[in-house]
Amino acid sequence: MIGEPRLLLLGHDDARLGALARGLDALGWRTVTARTVEGGAMALTDLPLEGVLMDARGFDARAVEALRQAASPRSLPVISLGHGAAIGSDLHMTGAPHPVQIGLRLEQLMRAAVAEEEFTLRRATFSNRGQELEITPDASPMRILAAGAPDRRFLGLSNALRDSGTEVVAAPTPYTAFDYLHEAAFDAVILWGGEDHAPALSIASGMKRNTRLFHIPVMLYLRQSGEIDLPEIFQRGIADVASAETPEAETARRGLALAEAYRRQQAIRRALDSVRTSDLTDPATGLFTREIFALHLSRIVEAASRRRRPVSVCVLRVAVSNEVTRARAGGWLDRALPQIGSMASRLVRSEDTAGRLAQEVFALALPATRAGEARIAAERIAAVIGCTAFDAGPDQPPFVLNFDLGVAELLPGEPAAGLLERASAELKLLGAAD
Numbered sequence: 001m002i003g004e005p006r007l008l009l010l011g012h013d014d015a016r017l018g019a020l021a022r023g024l025d026a027l028g029w030r031t032v033t034a035r036t037v038e039g040g041a042m043a044l045t046d047l048p049l050e051g052v053l054m055d056a057r058g059f060d061a062r063a064v065e066a067l068r069q070a071a072s073p074r075s076l077p078v079i080s081l082g083h084g085a086a087i088g089s090d091l092h093m094t095g096a097p098h099p100v101q102i103g104l105r106l107e108q109l110m111r112a113a114v115a116e117e118e119f120t121l122r123r124a125t126f127s128n129r130g131q132e133l134e135i136t137p138d139a140s141p142m143r144i145l146a147a148g149a150p151d152r153r154f155l156g157l158s159n160a161l162r163d164s165g166t167e168v169v170a171a172p173t174p175y176t177a178f179d180y181l182h183e184a185a186f187d188a189v190i191l192w193g194g195e196d197h198a199p200a201l202s203i204a205s206g207m208k209r210n211t212r213l214f215h216i217p218v219m220l221y222l223r224q225s226g227e228i229d230l231p232e233i234f235q236r237g238i239a240d241v242a243s244a245e246t247p248e249a250e251t252a253r254r255g256l257a258l259a260e261a262y263r264r265q266q267a268i269r270r271a272l273d274s275v276r277t278s279d280l281t282d283p284a285t286g287l288f289t290r291e292i293f294a295l296h297l298s299r300i301v302e303a304a305s306r307r308r309r310p311v312s313v314c315v316l317r318v319a320v321s322n323e324v325t326r327a328r329a330g331g332w333l334d335r336a337l338p339q340i341g342s343m344a345s346r347l348v349r350s351e352d353t354a355g356r357l358a359q360e361v362f363a364l365a366l367p368a369t370r371a372g373e374a375r376i377a378a379e380r381i382a383a384v385i386g387c388t389a390f391d392a393g394p395d396q397p398p399f400v401l402n403f404d405l406g407v408a409e410l411l412p413g414e415p416a417a418g419l420l421e422r423a424s425a426e427l428k429l430l431g432a433a434d
Contacts, residue, residue, distance in 0.1 A: 001115060004048065005030045005032040005047055005049060005305035006028075006030055006050045007029050007030070007031045007049060007106065008032055008034060008040055008043055008049045008051070008053070008062075009031050009034070009053050010033075010034050010037070010040045010052060010053045010054040010059070011035070011054065011055035012035055012055065013035075013055075014033075015055075015304070016057075016081055017033070017053065017055055019096075020096075020097075020099055021103060023100075023241065024053075024096075024099045027100060028105050029102075030105070032047065032049070032067055035386055037059070037062075037063045037066050037067065038162065038294070040052070040070070041070035042070075044067060044071045044076070044168050048074070048308035048309065049076075049305075050077075050111060051076065051077045051078070051106040052077070052078045052140075052325070053063075053102060053106070054079070054081070054083065055080075055081060056080040056081060056083065057082055058091075058341065059080075060083055060087060064078050064087070064088035065088060067237050074307040074308055074309065075110075075113030075116070075117060076113075077090050077094065077109030077110050077112075077113060078089045078090050078091075079106060079109070080092045080093075081093055081094075081096075081097070090109050090257075091105060091109065092244055092250075093250070094246070094247065094250055094252075095245060095246055097304065098241075100234050101241060104239065105240060106422070108217075108239060108258075110208065110368065111349060111368075112261045112264065113270055114268075114309075114367055115265055115349070115351035116238075116268075117183075117303065117307075117351075118350075119351075120202070121296070121299050121300060121303055122218055122272060122353070125292070125296045125299055125302050126209060126280065128306070131280060133271050133272070133274070134271060137267055137270045137338065138266075138267060138269070141165055141166060141167045142165070142166045142167065142188075142259045142260065142263065143166070143167045143185065143186050144161060144167070144186070144187060144188045144189050144190060144256075144259055145168075145169050145170050145177060145181065145188075145190070146161075146170050146173075146192070146201055146283055147171040147174070147176075147177040147191050147192065147200070148171075148172070148192025148199070148200065148221075149172055149192065151223070153221070153244065153248070154192040156223060156248045156342055157190065157248050160249055160251070160252035160403060161252045161256065164253075164256060165253075166252075166256060166259070167418070168250065169184075169186070169240055174199050174202050174206075178203070178206065179217075181207070181348070186259045187216075187258075187260070187263045188201070188217045188218070188255055188256075189216060189217070189218045189219070190218075190221055191219065191220050191221065192221050192223075193220055193221060193222040193223050194406060198389075200220060200267060201233075203218075203406070204220075204236050204237050204239070206380070208237040209384070211343050211346045211384060212346065214347060214384070215257035215262065215265070215349070216262060217233065217237055217240075217259070217261070217262050218237060218238050218259060219239060219240045219241070219242065219251075219254070220233060220238045220240070220242070221241075221242050222241060222242065222244055223244060223245050229232060233265075234409055239258055240255070240258060247379045253323060258375075258381055263320035265349075268350045268371065269350045272350070273286075273345070281354075284334075284338055284340060284341065285338060285341020285342070285356050286338070286345060286354075287342065287345060287354045287356045287362065288353060288354065288356070289355065290357045290358070291354070293335070293355025293356075293357070293365070294420065296353055296365070297313070297353070297416040297419070297420060298417075300353070300365055300416070301410060301414075301415070301416040303367075304367060304410065309367065309368045310370050310372065311365070311366070311367050311368070311409070311410040311419070312365075312371050312373070312407060312409045312410070313363060313364065313408055313423040314363065314364040314374050314378035314405060314407050314409070314425055315357065315361065315362070315405070315406040315419055315420075315423045315424050316361070316362045316363070316364070316403040316405055317361045317362075317403060317404045317405075318333070318361075318402075319402040319403055319404050321367070321402065323392070323399040324399060324401065326392065326396070327390070327392050327399045330392065330393050332390065332391060332392050332393055332399070333360070333399075335390075335391070339388075339390070340385060341354075343384070343385050344362060344381060344385070347384055348364060348377075349366075351366075351367055351368075352364055352366050352377075357424075363420070364377075364378060364381075370409060371409035372410065374407050374409070375405065378407065379405065380407055382403040384402075385401060386402055388400065404427055405427075406423045406425065406426030406427040407426065408425075408426070
């Protein structure tokens with residue numbers, strides 16, 4: 001249920017977590033507090049909590065492991081705060097982070113855990129059809145683009161990253177940053193706020209409009225605290241923000257954690273893309289066929305029920321317009337479908353499943369996602385595709401695509417077929433499907 005708590009706070013008192021709890025509650029991350037590991041484990045057993053925020057004082061790796069065991073088979077991201085890191089947590093922060101920042105990092109950690117779970121499900125689906133799916137890790141050093149004018153603190157951060165074995169490429173301006181991004185592959189981008197944030201934010205905004213750069217995590221390193229509207233910054237697509245007071249070693253560690261998570265997701269994506277030419281996928285788009293999508297959706301729904309997580313489905317249909325009608329008649333819409341399918345496969349998160357249900361109808365299965373979040377994700381994908389102009393033939397202007405959208409979230413006890421039918425039913429209200 002939407003009103004249930006989402007986050008466990010574990011601390012012997014409210015000194016470190018009290019203010020964060022109020023801020024997180026206001027952002028929709030409803031919290032429940034425990035003073036002991038035993039109390040926290042009981043809450044995780046009784047409630048479908050999505051993550052843990054713990055005061056590092058007085059807890060150790062055994063506490064983290066006990067909490068994860070209590071949440072099983074649900075994967076549980078854990079963030080520890082304060083000096084004296086809780087060994088085994090996914091992320092440790094010494095300062096007092098902004099509630100928006102905590103919520104965003106928890107979301108990132110949760111999505112990474114869901115991606116691992118989804119890969120296991122996808123491998124089972126493919127194995128049953130005679131296709132083996134394996135992840136091939138990239139053993140090369142992490143590669144991070146550091147964009148911004150040279151500065152003592154920014155150079156110090158770059159040195160800290162290099163000391164960890166990371167390859168750091170410096171780009172002093174947005175122009176050189178995009179040159180590097182288009183010429184080579186990076187696992188993360190760290191932007192120096194400097195005195196003027198406009199260049200940094202222009203890079204972040206430009207990356208979110210590009211299908212190839214869309215998922216690369218971006219960190220903003222501030223010159224001084226209290227100089228920026230953090231909620232607005234995170235809305236721009238920034239994955240993390242480090243203040244001037246954050247130790248350089250911690251900032252480097254957090255940036256590297258973003259890079260490692262992204263590289264793992266890319267490895268999963270490559271493994272999934274390896275079957276794009278098999279008989280499990282639609283030959284024109286490389287997306288799942290209708291049959292395989294329905295089969296895998298059943299597996300997702302079953303796993304979500306065990307883990308007490310939501311699941312949503314989005315159905316996208318090419319919207320009717322005069323230019324689409326002309327492109328369809330001339331065969332140009334069919335010619336654009338491979339590109340549309342390729343764009344959709346790059347824009348969806350690695351844990352989401354995309355399929356082709358009919359000639360101009362596509363579907364997305366989004367594990368651990370509420371209906372409202374699913375609609376936002378589908379609208380973002382549709383918007384990026386809608387920015388692309390497709391060839392309409394000689395002497396004809398290019399055409400663009402818009403999509404009708406239907407969304408449904410899994411109801412208790414509902415089968416996968418019912419979920420997909422409800423998402424498709426919303427399209428019928430917008431007009432008869434082709």
